[in-house]
Amino acid sequence: MAPFHWAIGGYILREKGEAMPKYVIERNMPGAGALSHADLAVIADKSCRALDEIGSNIQWVESFVTADKVYSIYIARDQKLIREHAYLSGIPADSICEVKAVIDPSTAREASRAKQHDTAKESGMY
Secondary structure (H helix, E strand, C coil): CCCCEEEECCEEEECCCCEEEEEEEEEECCCHHHCCHHHHHHHHHHHHHHHHHHCCCEEEEEEEECCCEEEEEEEECCHHHHHHHHHHHCCCCCEEEECCCCCCHHHHHHHHHHHHHHHHHHCCCC
8 A cells, every 4th residue: 555645835745754845847748739638648648657667756746738848747756756757658857846835826815914914913903
């Protein structure tokens, strides 16, 4: 049975408390956006087979297909495992960037609320 994992921010934690970083991988794949569902399924299968071979220190989260590139999100012990995955699967990994933070619309709302709280505190409302 695979170790239990849970996500916190840009990291996934393993049951032993080890944090594994999240990565964004840019893959130059001319014509990717024109690939059929069946073609994409073949690529996904190659990826899954490579992941099975490598083991539990790497996880494919999801990928976004654009006209000529694929952007994939992975959680892995290090970039070396991502490069090994690229080699085994035959899928390029042209750029690998570690995620340092994750933001979304709630990030702005949280910052706004914190600022309002600080302003209210300064004015004596608290």
